[in-house]
Amino acid sequence: METLNYLNNGHGLKSWLLTKDHKRIALLYLVSITVFFVIGGFFAMLVRLELLTPAGDLLTSETYNKMFTMHGVVMVFFFLIPSIPAVLGNFLIPIMVGAKDLAFPRINLLSWYIYVLGGVFTLVAALGGGVDTGWTFYTPYSTAAANGHVITAALGVFITGFSSILTGLNFIVTIHRMRAPGLTWFRLPLFVWSHYATSLIMILGTPVIAITVLLVAAERGLHLGIFDPALGGDPILFQHLFWFYSHPAVYIMILPAMGVVSEIVQAFTRKNIFGYSFVAFSSLAIAIIGFLVWGHHLFVSGQSVYSGMIFSFLSFCVAIPSAIKVFNWTATIFKGSVCLDSPMLYAFGFIGLFTIGGLTGLFLAAMGLDIHVHDTYFVVAHFHYIMVGGAIMGYLGGLHYWWPKISGRRYSEPWAKFSALLVFTGFNLTFFPQFIAGYLGMPRRYHAYPPEFQVLNVASTLGASILTVGYVIPLIYFAYSLFAGEKSVNDPWGARGLEWEIPSPPPTENFTVSPVVTEGTHQYVHPNQEVGLA
Amino acid sequence: MFTNFPFFPHQASAHAAQVDAIYFFMVSVTAFFSLLIAGLLVFFAIKYHRRDDDEVGAAIHGSLALELLWTIIPFFITMLMFGWGAMVFFDAYRPPKGAMEIYIVGKQWMWKAQHMGGQKEINELHVPVGRAVKLTMGSEDVLHSFYIPAFRVKADVIPGRYNVLWFTPTKPGRYHLFCAEYCGTNHSGMIGWVEVMEPTDFQAWLGGGRASDSPAAAGEKLFQDLVCISCHRDDAQARGPQLKGLFGHTVRLQGGATAVADEAYIRESIVNPQAKIVDGFLPIMPTFQGLVSEEQLLQLIAYVRSLGEVAAPAPAGAAAAPAPGKD
Numbered sequence: 001m002e003t004l005n006y007l008n009n010g011h012g013l014k015s016w017l018l019t020k021d022h023k024r025i026a027l028l029y030l031v032s033i034t035v036f037f038v039i040g041g042f043f044a045m046l047v048r049l050e051l052l053t054p055a056g057d058l059l060t061s062e063t064y065n066k067m068f069t070m071h072g073v074v075m076v077f078f079f080l081i082p083s084i085p086a087v088l089g090n091f092l093i094p095i096m097v098g099a100k101d102l103a104f105p106r107i108n109l110l111s112w113y114i115y116v117l118g119g120v121f122t123l124v125a126a127l128g129g130g131v132d133t134g135w136t137f138y139t140p141y142s143t144a145a146a147n148g149h150v151i152t153a154a155l156g157v158f159i160t161g162f163s164s165i166l167t168g169l170n171f172i173v174t175i176h177r178m179r180a181p182g183l184t185w186f187r188l189p190l191f192v193w194s195h196y197a198t199s200l201i202m203i204l205g206t207p208v209i210a211i212t213v214l215l216v217a218a219e220r221g222l223h224l225g226i227f228d229p230a231l232g233g234d235p236i237l238f239q240h241l242f243w244f245y246s247h248p249a250v251y252i253m254i255l256p257a258m259g260v261v262s263e264i265v266q267a268f269t270r271k272n273i274f275g276y277s278f279v280a281f282s283s284l285a286i287a288i289i290g291f292l293v294w295g296h297h298l299f300v301s302g303q304s305v306y307s308g309m310i311f312s313f314l315s316f317c318v319a320i321p322s323a324i325k326v327f328n329w330t331a332t333i334f335k336g337s338v339c340l341d342s343p344m345l346y347a348f349g350f351i352g353l354f355t356i357g358g359l360t361g362l363f364l365a366a367m368g369l370d371i372h373v374h375d376t377y378f379v380v381a382h383f384h385y386i387m388v389g390g391a392i393m394g395y396l397g398g399l400h401y402w403w404p405k406i407s408g409r410r411y412s413e414p415w416a417k418f419s420a421l422l423v424f425t426g427f428n429l430t431f432f433p434q435f436i437a438g439y440l441g442m443p444r445r446y447h448a449y450p451p452e453f454q455v456l457n458v459a460s461t462l463g464a465s466i467l468t469v470g471y472v473i474p475l476i477y478f479a480y481s482l483f484a485g486e487k488s489v490n491d492p493w494g495a496r497g498l499e500w501e502i503p504s505p506p507p508t509e510n511f512t513v514s515p516v517v518t519e520g521t522h523q524y525v526h527p528n529q530e531v532g533l534a
Numbered sequence: 535m536f537t538n539f540p541f542f543p544h545q546a547s548a549h550a551a552q553v554d555a556i557y558f559f560m561v562s563v564t565a566f567f568s569l570l571i572a573g574l575l576v577f578f579a580i581k582y583h584r585r586d587d588d589e590v591g592a593a594i595h596g597s598l599a600l601e602l603l604w605t606i607i608p609f610f611i612t613m614l615m616f617g618w619g620a621m622v623f624f625d626a627y628r629p630p631k632g633a634m635e636i637y638i639v640g641k642q643w644m645w646k647a648q649h650m651g652g653q654k655e656i657n658e659l660h661v662p663v664g665r666a667v668k669l670t671m672g673s674e675d676v677l678h679s680f681y682i683p684a685f686r687v688k689a690d691v692i693p694g695r696y697n698v699l700w701f702t703p704t705k706p707g708r709y710h711l712f713c714a715e716y717c718g719t720n721h722s723g724m725i726g727w728v729e730v731m732e733p734t735d736f737q738a739w740l741g742g743g744r745a746s747d748s749p750a751a752a753g754e755k756l757f758q759d760l761v762c763i764s765c766h767r768d769d770a771q772a773r774g775p776q777l778k779g780l781f782g783h784t785v786r787l788q789g790g791a792t793a794v795a796d797e798a799y800i801r802e803s804i805v806n807p808q809a810k811i812v813d814g815f816l817p818i819m820p821t822f823q824g825l826v827s828e829e830q831l832l833q834l835i836a837y838v839r840s841l842g843e844v845a846a847p848a849p850a851g852a853a854a855a856p857a858p859g860k861d
Contacts, residue, residue, distance in 0.1 A: 368622020
């Protein structure tokens with residue numbers, strides 16, 4: 001007879017749709033964000049296919065503009081922002097702190113329903129004719145001129161924001177109030193620290209974007225003069241409000257991935273992290289400084305040169321804690337017991353690509369250089385190195401690392417290695433040429449482009465095709481493993497952490513006996529063990 | 535099909551070399567650190583490869599000295615980038631005195647240029663080599679961004695205000711002009727060419743076209759047609775401020791505040807006259823929003839400017855110069 005776990009404890013659709021179990025809610029999120037990832041990826045492929053030739057010949061200009069808009073809206077708000085926190089965070093944070101569930105299980109379920117409602121609004125906007133504002137909704141175009149269902153899409157973003165706020169709130173309360181006896185702040189896994197920092201941004205930043213898109217909807221629907229100069233508004237005000245959230249939102253995407261990488265690097269070197277407190281506090285530093293850098297999106301909007309300088313200075317400062325993390329991960333591998341299984345390949349990919357993504361961000365923080373590359377493909381390449389090379393690599397790495405825990409099954413490791421390699425190759429082939437195209441001056445969001453940019457664009461489209469294959473293969477072997485995968489033991493990697501001490505998949509309430517923690521959760525060499533041996 | 539595919543842009547302005555210098559510096563730093571990290575990852579992964587299933591890593595917890603090292607070194611490198619980047623920005627920020635002025639209006643989806651001699655062009659911009667050119671730019675509808683990659687310059691063009699862009703072309707040739715800020719359906723069609731000409735060719739070009747009125751002359755005509763003259767006049771019956779010698783001066787406003795009469799001020803005074811009332815006058819002027827186009831606004835400004843301006847426009851925030859007499 002099979003032992004009772006969270007997957008077989010209750011059957012039928014209703015047991016899933018009304019569940020209060022954080023692990024089941026995590027799976028609801030997993031399924032829904034995967035659907036949005038496929039939709040967003042479909043839009044991206046149409047964009048890349050159009051750009052195969054310089055002439056705008058595959059789609060009309062209006063359709064093309066809608067494709068990149070919907071790609072951005074779906075990927076940012078409905079995939080990247082919820083991805084790691086809502087799936088892996090939801091699943092792991094209660095287990096990592098030794099609790100039976102999050103602090104507010106009903107609110108957790110509510111946040112999923114809110115996410116789905118916001119997603120429905122956005123899909124209605126997409127299917128009903130699309131939106132062509134760009135995911136940035138810049139005014140006065142979005143409020144006075146744009147085609148399509150701007151108000152519906154804006155409401156979708158507005159609604160889904162509440163899901164983010166509630167998830168952040170749930171994490172913060174759980175981390176403060178529900179830690180197991182002996183699990184002090186400095187014994188917490190770094191995954192938990194990075195989610196704590198992420199939650200702060202979710203709670204403090206999301207209300208601002210919510211209000212901002214609501215104002216866009218109000219100006220478009222009711223002609224209030226807020227952003228449109230023809231109505232007495234100020235279009236630059238919108239940019240300040242938008243980036244006040246949307247720059248920190250990049251850290252919502254990358255901080256959880258950093259947490260994942262910290263966990264993987266420790267598990268696959270069987271070694272505790274180098275400089276724990278520096279890695280932990282650099283997450284908080286990123287969250288805090290990240291709120292003060294938004295003006296680097298406005299260097300060419302005629303912002304005063306002095307505010308430009310302050311934003312430039314702070315943007316360089318926010319790079320330092322990221323650099324600290326990269327150096328500490330690298331140092332952790334030194335004298336580790338290194339195993340290059342697929343999660344570690346993704347972690348290596350993350351570190352390498354995030355380093356390039358982060359350093360190219362400095363190009364954009366340097367005011368005089370930003371003038372040239374602002375709004376070109378250089379920017380597109382940079383943020384895809386962060387969001388795809390960083391956040392998605394981290395997400396996939398985490399999914400591979402914790403899949404045996406989540407599903408209780410092992411996936412095919414050779415296929416996983418192969419697809420990790422495809423993802424890495426395809427990614428670089430897609431986005432590296434865009435740095436060159438950007439410095440050459442190719443503006444972003446161009447439906448047609450001068451012929452001298454074609455070679456670079458063909459390379460990009462080829463890379464995107466490889467990347468697509470690299471993303472489809474895991475879908476197949478993960479699904480296959482659910483039915484035919486070898487059963488996983490509690491701790492298939494020989495890793496440390498509370499999640500590896502309980503069965504795979506875990507029972508509904510995670511722990512039969514509440515754990516008592518006596519040391520950091522990732523000690524591979526126990527001081528007391530050594531004493532015992534002597 | 536693939537005969538002409540450059541990997542580096544033309545360098546056709548004095549400013550371009552400065553931008554490229556910091557770019558190469560930052561590319562070197564990026565390459566150095568990316569290769570360092572990638573090299574270490576690969577080296578460690580090989581050297582410390584797991585040899586036995588029960589093996590664990592060494593118990594190393596950290597090093598304050600190393601943490602300080604890799605905090606302080608990146609900090610100084612980034613501060614160097616910050617200072618350098620700001621210096622390059624300053625170079626692009628303030629146009630030199632005596633720059634040749636051209637008015638630009640962006641609209642969905644074209645660029646219109648007005649030379650001071652009255653020449654007008656669309657999606658083309660002819661400029662002489664070796665001379666500083668200052669563009670004063672406004673938008674008729676949504677955001678646009680005026681971008682010439684070969685000069686490494688770009689500035690957003692924003693409805694309701696003016697942005698300035700300047701450059702000194704150094705090489706004759708034909709260079710791309712792009713709209714860099716997404717502006718709707720035909721955004722990628724809002725492109726054109728900048729034609730940098732030898733000075734003599736440029737003079738010939740100036741003389742060759744069908745030049746219409748200079749912006750100032752066109753502005754004067756508008757000033758008559760819109761009967762601005764009935765209030766803004768020289769005599770004792772003037773109900774609006776005197777415009778002679780106004781441009782570039784500091785104006786005293788109702789309530790004691792002051793404003794510098796620059797392009798933005800005059801534009802606002804025409805489309806939103808109630809926003810700033812000159813001390814001693816009544817708020818009786820009607821708005822001309824919607825009655826004059828962006829190009830006409832620029833012509834009216836050129837006309838006011840032609841009525842006399844102070845030699846060096848006082849920068850915003852400078853000590854108030856004596857206001858022109860308006861009794």
